[in-house]
Amino acid sequence: MSKARFKEIDQLSGESSVLMSWQKTITVVATFVACVWSFQTHAADAVAADPEVVEKNRKANEACFACHSEFGFKNPPRTDMDMKKLAETLYDPKVFAGSNHGTMDCRQCHGQGYNDYPHSVTGKSETSPCAECHATKVARLEPQYDASVHARLESVKAKFTCATCHDPHIDLGATLLKDPHKIAIQDNKACLDCHNSDEVFAKYAADDEKTPGIKKKRPDVDTIHDWLPNTRLHWKTVRCVECHTPEVKANRPISHEILDKEKAEKNCLSCHSANSSLRTRLYRHLVKDEQERFGFTNSIILSSSYVIGATRHPLLDKIVIGLVLLTLGGVLIHGAIRVIFAIRRKGKTQ
Amino acid sequence: MSERIYLLPLWIRIWHWANALLIITLTVTGVSLHFADPQLPLVEFSLAARIHDIAGIVLVALYVFFVIANIVTGNWWQYVPKPPGVMERCVKQARWYAYGIFRGEPHPYRVSEEANFNAMQAIAYWVMMYVVMPVMLITGLIFLIPELAPDRLFGFDGLLPVAILHYLTGAVIIMFMIAHIYLGTTGKTATSMFKTMFTGWYEQH
Known part of the structure; x- marks a missing residue:
């Protein structure tokens, strides 16, 4: 093999090893991204487990439920609220706490536009789509x-x-x-x-x-x-x-x-x-x-x-079917014996 | 010319055949529902459910009529085995079914207008009409109004004991029906008792 050919192979193998290392890097990064994505996705499906976070979120949500609940609607903490709009967004804090998302902070979906009142005019459009987590x-x-x-x-x-x-x-x-x-x-x-x-x-x-x-x-x-x-x-x-x-x-x-x-x-x-x-x-x-x-x-x-x-109950069904078949078989056999005896009697009489 | 007696008034005959028709209908549809399986082509499930419900309600009404008519006409007395010697007469009757009938021995009991049934018949009919049928009909009605059943029992749906009782009493009625139809052939001729059930006239042995 000529030197030039070796050089060519070296060069190719060098390029190939560079390619290999890039492939590895891409694979590692892709795996990492997939893991993080998968973790986030599954984390979205699971209920948050950290009791401190849950308690922190519950406290934060109290501010929301102060208005957005039956109690809040009947006892509005402010006088400048649009009560008609509020009436459409009332939730039971207990029901929410027991729901799939019950351990989350309302603002995790509803965004920062709801930190203060009046809420941001773009607040509703900024609400996270479900696909963001799921x-x-x-x-x-x-x-x-x-x-x-x-x-x-x-x-x-x-x-x-x-x-x-x-x-x-x-x-x-x-x-x-x-x-x-x-x-x-x-x-x-x-x-x-x-x-x-x-x-x-x-x-x-x-x-x-x-x-x-x-x-x-x-x-x-x-x-x-x-x-x-x-x-x-x-x-x-x-x-x-x-x-x-x-x-x-x-x-x-x-x-x-x-x-x-x-x-x-x-x-x-x-x-x-x-x-x-x-x-x-x-x-x-x-x-x-x-x-x-x-x-x-x-x-x-x-x-x-x-x-x-x-x-x-397959066993009970078998017993019941067996008993019915026994009854049917019993009367058929009884009838057959009657017929046989009747024929014999007739033969004897004749 | 054999002796004939008028044994069964019209209302009993109409009740009997209506009862028979309903029980056959309920048997076919009941089996279609309980043993529902794509491999078992009986009556289509939703149709079977509807027919079973309607026939069941009609059977309840017919049973109520039967009980009232029995009280009013005094026919209920026929179902009471009359002492003394009930057990002896039962044994005699059973012996005839198991042995005497084959040898052509005469029927051990003579039917009369006062007493239509032999002792075994009276006991069997009484148990069927006053024990098995009420259990069957009450469990059937609970099936129609499942709110009447207990909510839960032994970790299962409370309807389960109702369903099992309904199923078992249904099976007993089917077994009774098979034996009853067969014993209908043990009259003077194989068809004479069936004729009696249509005409009301009974031919003595």
């Missing part, structure tokens, strides 16, 4: 939401934010709320607040396709669900999204693609069978604790609700 979640859910019935029309989609359905001052995640009945009540409220109120529905509704210029009329929730037996009982015990979202794989969070009545689940057996989809939906956070208590299939569901078809 970036990965939003990135994952956005395509699902875009396929949703709420995003079908641009005019409707433009009015929707995460907070339209998920009230960050009240809502608590399923893993923290635990009780499926409470989860159903909380999550169905998000749907029924609009779909059970002509006034709120009209705020979001688009023009009726048949009558342009006139808003689409809210369909009566009872009427459109009249095919569903025990409708009201369903609303108390399961969420609207159990049927109004497409099925996802086990261990995946429920989809944010809200399905209209044409696409929604209408097969009762989806939930009312041994392989109930409730396991991957409302009871997803509890399924890991399934122990088939006292021999019941889906005993984790049975802890909250008796769901016919889903919460069975």
Whole structure:
């Protein structure tokens, strides 16, 4: 090999090692950024744990709740407030403290424009979007939401934010709320607040396709669900999204693609069978604790609700089926013996 | 010409066949609901639920009619096994079902207008109509109004004991129905008792 060739190889390997070191640097930096991002994202999902910070935030929030609560509204600390506007932004400090965001300082989302009163005129527009903390979640859910019935029309989609359905001052995640009945009540409220109120529905509704210029009329929730037996009982015990979202794989969070009545689940057996989809939906956070208590299939569901078809006792079913078959077999055998004896008697007589 | 007696008034026959029709309907829909499975194509679930609810309510009404009619007409007395010798008559009857019937022995009990049922029949019908049916109907009504059930019991939904009682009494009624239909063939001929249930006239053995 010529010297020039060695030099060329040296030069190449030198360039290559420089490239390698850059690659390493980029990988390390990317990993670090990913870690920080991931930490921040997960930190956003978890409830702040440091009791000192929690207490500090609670104290800071007292100043907000001095006005933005039922008590504050009835006993306004100032006389120069816009009470009409205030009436729209009242929260229960106890409910907030128990919510997903209950340990945070209000200003972590609402910004510094709310340090003083009167609040900054740009305060509302400076409120942090959910994606600022929940970036990965939003990135994952956005395509699902875009396929949703709420995003079908641009005019409707433009009015929707995460907070339209998920009230960050009240809502608590399923893993923290635990009780499926409470989860159903909380999550169905998000749907029924609009779909059970002509006034709120009209705020979001688009023009009726048949009558342009006139808003689409809210369909009566009872009427459109009249095919569903025990409708009201369903609303108390399961969420609207159990049927109004497409099925996802086990261990995946429920989809944010809200399905209209044409696409929604209408097969009762989806939930009312041994392989109930409730396991991957409302009871997803509890399924890991399934122990088939006292021999019941889906005993984790049975802890909250008796769901016919889903919460069975296979051994009891076998005993009952066995007894019924025994009765049937017994009378058939008895009948067969009677026939045989009757034929024999007839033969003897003849 | 065999002896015939007018045994069953019209109201009993109408009640009996309405009861039979409802119980068959409730059995088919009940099985469709309890054993709901995509692999088991019985009655579609929501349709089964609606039919079961309606048939169940009609059965409650029919049962109330049955109880009142029994009191008013005095028919309730038929369901009371008359002492003395109830046990002996039961044993005699059981022996006939287990042995005598095969040998062509005559029926050990003679049906009369005063006493329609043999001792075993009276006890079985009494238990079915005054113990099993009320439990079945009351648990069914609680199913319709689940707020009546306890909220929770032994760490499970309070509706569970109601559901199990409803299921078990349902199974007992199905077993009774199978035996009852079969024993209907043990009359003078295999079909004579079925004819009696339609015409009211009973042919003596």
